[in-house]
Amino acid sequence: xxxxxxxxxxxxxxxxxxxxxxxxxxxxxxxxxxxxxxxxxxxxxxxxxxx
Numbered sequence: 001x002x003x004x005x006x007x008x009x010x011x012x013x014x015x016x017x018x019x020x021x022x023x024x025x026x027x028x029x030x031x032x033x034x035x036x037x038x039x040x041x042x043x044x045x046x047x048x049x050x051x
Contacts, residue, residue, distance in 0.1 A: 005030050 016032025039049035
């Protein structure tokens with residue numbers, strides 16, 4: 001994920017983010033903006049939202 005964020009910093013002047021899911025369904029996210037709203041719903045039905 002760090003590689004993706006570093007790429008954003010170089011290519012689009014640091015504005016953006018990434019959401020990644022591995023082969024087991026684990027989620028992670030990162031962003032370079034101050035206010036990026038994102039969320040996900042796990043297979044269990046549990047929802048996560050970040051403002």
